Amino acid sequence: MPYQQYNFKPQTFDAQKKRPDLRLLYISHSSYDKTWPSVLLLSGCGQWQKSQKESAYHLYCLDKTGTTLVQEPYEPKEGTDQKLIKELVDALQEKPARDGNQALLSNGISIKTYTLENGLLTLNLSGEYGELARPQEVLVRAGLVRTFVQVPEVERVTLLIDGDPLKDSKGREIGTMTADSFLENSGREIYQYQYATLTLYFANEAGDHLVKETRRVPYSTNIPLERVVVEQLMKGPKEDGHYAVLPDTMNVLSVTTSDRIAYVNFDKSFKDSALSSVAEQIPIYAVVDSITANCKVDKVQFSINGESDVTFRETMKLNQFYEEDLSYLEEKDT
Numbered sequence: 001m002p003y004q005q006y007n008f009k010p011q012t013f014d015a016q017k018k019r020p021d022l023r024l025l026y027i028s029h030s031s032y033d034k035t036w037p038s039v040l041l042l043s044g045c046g047q048w049q050k051s052q053k054e055s056a057y058h059l060y061c062l063d064k065t066g067t068t069l070v071q072e073p074y075e076p077k078e079g080t081d082q083k084l085i086k087e088l089v090d091a092l093q094e095k096p097a098r099d100g101n102q103a104l105l106s107n108g109i110s111i112k113t114y115t116l117e118n119g120l121l122t123l124n125l126s127g128e129y130g131e132l133a134r135p136q137e138v139l140v141r142a143g144l145v146r147t148f149v150q151v152p153e154v155e156r157v158t159l160l161i162d163g164d165p166l167k168d169s170k171g172r173e174i175g176t177m178t179a180d181s182f183l184e185n186s187g188r189e190i191y192q193y194q195y196a197t198l199t200l201y202f203a204n205e206a207g208d209h210l211v212k213e214t215r216r217v218p219y220s221t222n223i224p225l226e227r228v229v230v231e232q233l234m235k236g237p238k239e240d241g242h243y244a245v246l247p248d249t250m251n252v253l254s255v256t257t258s259d260r261i262a263y264v265n266f267d268k269s270f271k272d273s274a275l276s277s278v279a280e281q282i283p284i285y286a287v288v289d290s291i292t293a294n295c296k297v298d299k300v301q302f303s304i305n306g307e308s309d310v311t312f313r314e315t316m317k318l319n320q321f322y323e324e325d326l327s328y329l330e331e332k333d334t
Helices: 081-092 127-131 134-148 225-235 281-294
Strands: 057-062 069-074 111-117 120-125 156-161 193-203 210-220 252-258 261-266 299-304
Touching: 057 081, 057 134, 069 134, 081 111, 081 134, 120 134, 127 156, 134 156, 134 193, 134 210, 193 225, 193 281, 210 225, 210 281, 225 252, 225 261, 225 281, 261 281, 281 299
Parallel strands: 120 156, 261 299
Antiparallel strands: 057 069, 111 120, 193 210, 252 261
């Protein structure tokens, strides 16, 4: 069945009209590239030329556990950008045929429509996309963007859910993305996540002691666990009688570790928006005790916008190293 002709100047396409008999290509795991430890890479077999210098295209799906983005070689059948986008949309909505891999678009998720204008490809996804768990959503998003930016005419990708812009966990619009949108500061790509059971410390009702709770959380393997701990503290407690120690409007600028010392850099809202309902030591030691409990860290130093010569509240000087101190733990938790 031949493709219908489309006019990209720009135009909205109905992605539900699927081309029949479109198949994904696979090769064995023996071709896995060990230089990419967090990605299951299958070597290319297609000879489609994105440009005169570049070789095979790839499609993406999730592995059988749903925690790893799998790259599979794909040989397009169409030779123009316009038709290739349609072909890739159809291919992503096909189920992988072997090895137990999961389709990138599964559980009823589909690309309803799409437009291409001035290098920006806008994909309008069905409402089921919004039901994805956060870690898996990031993987699916990365797979979608990386699939379509292979097309020479596509420079950027933006996602909609039933016509509304995709937003992050804080309600902010994700906006346009490129392949580089899925690189951590280390330059490694986000392609896998795992689970950790964390011990976290929050404030008691009086705000003068710490209380402990544990939670199991998924996180990208390329994000430092120290940062994951801080971000979980910012999300606040889940148990009754436990209270926040960090403002949820605060931003973590960086978290790095060297010689078993964690360096935590907050924006100025850590100081400006500090919770007045808790004693000044509590936010500091909630972070310190949580990081040292979960990570290979002995000490923590804080900074605000990169400056450590700052005093938090009245007496907590940030230019010193803080070590675990469980004396602030409420007696029933000791």
